[in-house]
Amino acid sequence: MATLADVARRAGVSTATASRIINNSPKPVGEALRERVLAAVAELEFVPNANAQQLARAHRTAVGVIVHDVSDPYFAEITRGLQRVATDHGRLVIICNSYRDPERELAYVDLLHAHRTAAIVLAGSGYHDAPTTARLDRKLRLYESTGGRVAVIGRHEHAGDAIVPENEHGGYLAADALYRLGHTTIGVIAGPKHLTTTTDRLAGLRRAAREHGHRLTARHIEYAGFDRNGGMAAAGLLLDRNPSLTAIAALNDSMAVGALACLRERGVDVPGRVSLIGFDDMPISVDVTPPLSTVRLPLEEIGVRAMSLALREPDDEPRVEHAAAELVLRDSTAPPPRHRPRPTKAHRP
Amino acid sequence: MATLADVARRAGVSTATASRIINNSPKPVGEALRERVLAAVAELEFVPNANAQQLARAHRTAVGVIVHDVSDPYFAEITRGLQRVATDHGRLVIICNSYRDPERELAYVDLLHAHRTAAIVLAGSGYHDAPTTARLDRKLRLYESTGGRVAVIGRHEHAGDAIVPENEHGGYLAADALYRLGHTTIGVIAGPKHLTTTTDRLAGLRRAAREHGHRLTARHIEYAGFDRNGGMAAAGLLLDRNPSLTAIAALNDSMAVGALACLRERGVDVPGRVSLIGFDDMPISVDVTPPLSTVRLPLEEIGVRAMSLALREPDDEPRVEHAAAELVLRDSTAPPPRHRPRPTKAHRP
DNA sequence: GGCGCTCGGGCAAGCGCTTGCCCGGCCCCG
DNA sequence: CGGGGCCGGGCAAGCGCTTGCCCGAGCGCC
Known part of the structure; x- marks a missing residue:
């Protein structure tokens, strides 16, 4: 050597x-x-x-990224944006998967701190868990106080740089679209209860319901894993519980795709019998049948902006930027069936 | 601090x-x-x-991963496997996207070498470009000679640890399935010409053709970008050039999905009029309509095995393992239309 | 012709940690 | 009662690099 x-x-x-x-x-x-x-x-x-260099030099060079799971298209898109600008700045990026485990997240913050990365960007929903959140916050602040920048994406905690996707507004858009089409009782496939993204989006749906003179009660909401299988299972439960449902809003596209699979399997026509709307506008949404109506979030752009913020000088003012949610209507949403529909029949294997 | x-x-x-x-x-x-x-x-x-520790200590701790693009589901799956076992071993992983640029790949090898990572795993097709390949090989050997391990996935170069997916055999399986169904002239949507994965899979298709007494000539092959858009464009060209085509094999699922979109747009029934088969069995393949027949590669498992090899002691014997390709027939493949089909009409916007 | 500059180059002090080795007590044993 | 071991702890030499500072030589200037 x-x-x-x-x-x-x-x-x-x-x-x-x-x-x-x-x-x-x-x-x-x-x-x-x-x-x-x-x-x-x-x-x-x-x-x-490089270790010796880093030790001897003053300035930091690599940047760390903590996401729930890169193999999830949502994060893959964001990561793509993050990577691109980091690379353009000649920065190495270290990607860590927390797999939605707060403890692991904490551990990774320490790790990136230990490696004296120039910045750490934390992407993905936060948790409704005050003690853990507080611990995370402390660690982040400590990291900042020693010269690192932190940027968060879609999180409430922490006062540093932040990109906040319009989750609440997006939820509103989704439900509003459904109500405008004439639907009156809609089911929602929500993500895990302890994720802030779930509650944020849900809040938007609720607001739309209220404005249209409806209510989203517990029987219309099914909490599930934030992925395809979660969506598939939840759709089944929702349908069984609310035979007169004419629309379903899923809090992300993965779950929507799962729901679609469930509906297809049961022979429920989409959008003829039941309308379906997702959230995020992931790449595959356009390739399922029917193409999914959804609420678009500019994922890659979010990544780009987050990294741009994070790569500024350590003493630049923290900034929080919003990322606009936009309704995109495709073929999975339509007015409800004309006459009172016959209840969907329960699933027979 | x-x-x-x-x-x-x-x-x-x-x-x-x-x-x-x-x-x-x-x-x-x-x-x-x-x-x-x-x-x-x-x-x-x-x-x-951590830098000071790494410098003072003898042993290396992080491991590096170089892929074409984590946001591509193919690599996302592999990466997931890699990550899992690295984490289980308490190793930090550094992920780098080469975006299929050999120069960037080279640069990343240097970077990971500089950081004295314990191992480098290189995933994704190699290039038909002798000088570049030679340079890469040198760098890799140098890295090994200084105490790092290297593992490659789906590459020909380099003599270290390797997981080699049965690309040729998989190609054979795909074409063989089509011919057995009764198709006689099949089109293929290939990836970029300079990628070894393209030529490997293509070779398998050719072998099957030969065995069935057919030939794959240039007019039946369209080279395209290895993604959805590439597949979409290529499908159009193929159809226009070969009106009597009854089947298309795409060299990966992303392109197959693109082809499907093209076919749908043109009103070509799949599999009634044209059969379609993909490669890789990515998660979305089951959610398009019709669900895609494909050749499955155990992507996550490949990642797991690669990292397991890479994490052994520096002086353990290099090993090369194969990853089996497996035919999975879903609904996008069927026998060709009974009677000589009318040529598909060229695309009118 | 001396002075002060600039220019090119080297010295050596770190950066923050690990670890081989030494050292002083203490205990145990003969 | 003396010596050897062992145990807990500290000294200090690195690990491989960067960089402030010093130094000598050559130059132009008055």
């Missing part, structure tokens, strides 16, 4: 000079030495030790 | 003792001191500098 000292020796210069040449520091160096050193680097296949 | 020295001072011990307690080293220390030190750590909110 060649070291800088090896290079310097071989080129017949001091390590100081070698270092300056390799990192082309502002300090001027003679052309002859420069060539000798560069040659030595090539011959020795010298690869500087 | 509290340092170990601060902690030691506060606890009234030497840094050596503090260090030993914090990392609970095998060397025994008195209970009284232990408590004092731990208290100091808590009060000072000490977070050890």
